[in-house]
Amino acid sequence: MTTTPHRAAGADSGTAGLARAFAEYVPSIEARDVVTVRPRYGLVIDGAEREAREGRVFATTEPATGAHLADVAEAGDGDVDDAVAAARRAYEGGWRDLPGRARAKYLFRIARLLQDRSREFAVLESIDGGKPIRESRDIDVPLAAAHLFHHAGWADKLEYAVPGMSARPLGVVGQIIPWNFPLLMAAWKIAPALACGNTVVLKPAETTPLTALLLAELIAEADLPPGVVNVVTGPGTTGAALAAHPGVDKVAFTGSTGVGKAILRALAGTGTRLTLELGGKGANIVFDDAALDQVVEGIVDGIFFNQGHVCCAGSRLLVQEGVAGELLDRLRRRIELLRVGDPLDKNTDVGAINSSAQLERIRGFVEGAAAEGCRIDQPARAIPSEGLFFPPTIVSGLGGSEAIAREEVFGPVLAVQTFRTEAEAVAKANATAYGLSAGIWTEKGSRILWTSQRLRAGVVWANCFNQFDPASPFGGVRESGFGREGGRQGLAEYLSLAPVGA
Amino acid sequence: MTGRLEVRKTYKLFIGGAFPRSESGRTTPVTTPDGRLLAHVAQASRKDVRDAVRAARGAQGAWDGRTPYNRGQIIYRVAEVLEGRSAQLAGELEAVGVASADARADVERAIDAAVYWAGFADKLDALAGGVNPVAGPFLNLSTTVPLGVCALACPGTGVHGVVSLVCPAIMAGNTVVALAGGPAALVTSTLGEVIATSDVPGGVVNLLTGDHAQLLPWLADHDDVDLIDLSGAPDGSAADLEARAADNLKRTVRTGGAEDLLTAMAFCEIRTVWHPARI
Incomplete structure (x- = not known):
């Protein structure tokens, strides 16, 4: 990374302390x-x-x-x-x-x-x-x-x-x-x-x-x-x-x-x-009545599962304006706690990037977003210096036309946009050529059904993400x-x- | 001179619920087998294709928003109006040389196809979707979704060739641009009048008369077309048209208008929604 990670604004000293303590864990390496x-x-x-x-x-x-x-x-x-x-x-x-x-x-x-x-x-x-x-x-x-x-x-x-x-x-x-x-x-x-x-x-x-x-x-x-x-x-x-x-x-x-x-x-x-x-560029849509604790975990599962090497990843977060600040603060704190490292360590949350070519591609997207003026958040903790690794990354302050908002990164990089109304959420979610997955987070059932009927996506996860089953048809x-x-x-x-x- | 002079009909395109002539100003003379002129039928151009796709796209959301039951009722209304127009349609086929019995049979098959698809609309999700028994505390529900705008290369044989592709496509919530020529030119134009008086919203069905070889490449290229049914495409054109369709990953299908679940499934895709069932 040549870009300078933004210091997590919402991370108080208590969180930083927790993150430090979290970094000190005993490796548990699978034989x-x-x-x-x-x-x-x-x-x-x-x-x-x-x-x-x-x-x-x-x-x-x-x-x-x-x-x-x-x-x-x-x-x-x-x-x-x-x-x-x-x-x-x-x-x-x-x-x-x-x-x-x-x-x-x-x-x-x-x-x-x-x-x-x-x-x-x-x-x-x-x-x-x-x-x-x-x-x-x-x-x-x-x-x-x-x-x-x-x-x-x-x-x-x-x-x-x-x-x-x-x-x-x-x-x-x-x-x-x-x-x-x-x-x-x-x-x-x-x-x-x-x-x-x-x-x-x-x-x-x-x-x-x-x-x-x-x-x-x-x-x-x-x-x-x-x-x-x-x-x-x-x-x-x-x-x-x-x-x-x-x-x-x-x-x-x-x-x-x-x-x-x-x-x-x-x-x-x-x-x-x-x-x-x-490919895909899945939108994870968070309405202002959603249970934010669950949402944070769902977003993490959606984009950092398998280093984001997932065609159906929730690589775009669309969050309703009223809760955007709070959700982003929580997310920035949450990624401090993700352990990036040895894939064989049972503690590891985010493993290695599959190839050097893919790592270069991911870096290129994040550097491009930084150059376009987007805010880049990454954990303070260092990632392993050897091997192919990339930190969990949150890109915010997007206009929507940036490459990172439209193209598939296939890495642990979340692009964040906001919306005001349901109609705007649907329009932004559908504003890609892809149509594989989407997420909807709200406590209101009718809002789930209304939104899912309008999303151009083959799979819609409501109040969950990245669930798979052989009995469930998957595709875009x-x-x-x-x-x-x-x-x-x-x-x-x-x-x-x-x-x-x- | 005694007796009444007949009023001849102008055979035009049907786009967005209106009956324009071709933007190009071109027409194709249609004659009886012995060479007597019947009409100058509008010959659709690339621009007409674009206009028709735009009309279809504009109408798609609202049409998909109708209930399947309502779409079924409207398609049944198409069958009713077709029945009332059956003598005219058969006459237009006979005029271009189709044997009388064949012409009548073609129109009757078309009417029956419309009835078949009218009754399919509110069965589609039950037959092609359903609740999936996943290994976890989730409700997992698959339903059908239309593909969007469907381009239909109809065989130029008659009314059935057009109706048998249009009806399953719109049954599933798509809007269509249907193209037919040859002996079907007159009846395709008249079919617009049937659709226009059957409560089908403007833009849901757009009918172009013209040349497949000339117009299908534009439809296969078009980025706002989601599916192309090549049932009536000229022999030998498949490789070129399918390669063109690849640019925006259009579905290419050849349903042949078969009256079965496979045709219905060809005009839709599956959307699966998961929701936790634990508290």
Whole structure:
């Protein structure tokens, strides 16, 4: 940071003292030795691990330390061909014709195996991705298991997915997932695909391939037939090859809006089914009657969860004028108490930024906001000097046209604006090209319903934020993408549907 | 000279509840199979497309704000007025060469489609949304939301081709810009008169007669269009139109006007609201 953090105006000496005392805590480091990180990982194609055809590898590093973790095979076009062909053979060779009950049992098995090895997955996720162990342990891994468990039960009930429609699988599904929830996104994508009778080629993110590869190992432990789930690791070019592959019947992509549009163009006219879960600039709207203690925690969850590397993050705070001063004072005090540091420390609230490129991007946004005259608040306490870290940051004094008010930062940075009336809140919330998430904080039920009906957002959290569940459809509108994942609606995206009797 | 001289009709566009000629001043002659001139039908231009999208956007919020029951009643009124106009519409199809029985069947199918979709409006949320049983103390409720402004590339076959796309789209709370040409040009223009007298608010349905190949790229490009139904798009145009639609992440669909839940779901998206259920 080259900008000078604003001293928290509302922080009296008592708070500063508390913050100092808070800084002095005993680290409680989760043991790393529950997981063995191999020096080298291959592609998982047709049930076997192998090197890339051209022998290329790329490195994955530990964001908290910068240390090299492992070399991972970089899949080229030929490897993607092999993976898609293996998935096709597995599909036609039996998976599509397997009774739903059998597919269900396989998925239940995977869910149980993931629960059995949850600690290993949590530690590996925090090492490779940088997220706090508290989150990988309590959210990512249990929720990944829940997605497998929930969708397992759908496999033999697909005729109920959409009323009046008979359901058949689509074929081979290409799934491209991001680095912010590597294991959770893998489970979130694989579970409905397999439940519906499809086979999968999964492309994990370049910076976080390890838990997806461990999941592939676990899928093999569950004795799934070879080729039902294939994993091709690599950079964006691997994902592009997979998305545009003519042997793929459906593409499911989670990532940036720019890449989403490129996939859409690449697939234009092909008839390939597609779901896109893209960026967001979620507004967290706080009305003056809201319970401010809960609001503060909700805002913190909304923007500092997973370092703000969350497409549905509540990255904009819209607060009604009458309570703006008090809420901001409380928030500024609250961020003094957030512990930024070692992802494997169970005390840590905010872990490491996933990559140096992302860290630069976040810095650029905050420096730009400072240059535009915005007020920047950051905790007084220093962040670790080694590794990739960025402090929780509150940007206020916005006009609304600044980049930080409109564009997705994907970091622990909250942009604050105020409003007077409900209509103004809705207008400001909707003043982005995105439409993924929004939050509403008020004690008045009718205000929640009125506001939620007018927000252009696929998910609205009222008096809560960042809640997820496999039974609940998730996804955006406008430039946040289309299609839903989770729930009955998410299943429909993995099925070929036709009216019963047609 | 004996007998009464007939009053000929001017076939115009239908935009924002009004009947303008094309801003471009262009028309397309429509003739009988043996070459007798029937009319110079307005030929919509890029500017008409923009005007129609603006009218549709302006009308969308209020239309979405109607209750589904009310939208259903209005669409049923469309069916009633269509029934009353059925002889005229069939006659306009016959005049351009559609066999008499086929013309009548087309209009009847259109009327029946309107009735089908009228009755769908207040079932959509129950069929496509619902309460989701999440693992926590929350009420988790999914409802449908319209996409906004829908561009409809209608097949130029007749009345049904237009009505079968317009009705499910507006049923779900969208407003539409529908484009049809060919043998459907006369009836599409007349359909505007049906809509205008059916309590459909101005701007909810906008009807353009013109050339698909010329106008669909503008609709696919338009940043204020949220969905494009390519059911009647010319063969071979999909790759170009879908690539254009990618710029603002428009949905591209091909419902074909099928009367089922999938068509209804194609015209809406799901919004899910969470609220804690603990105190």
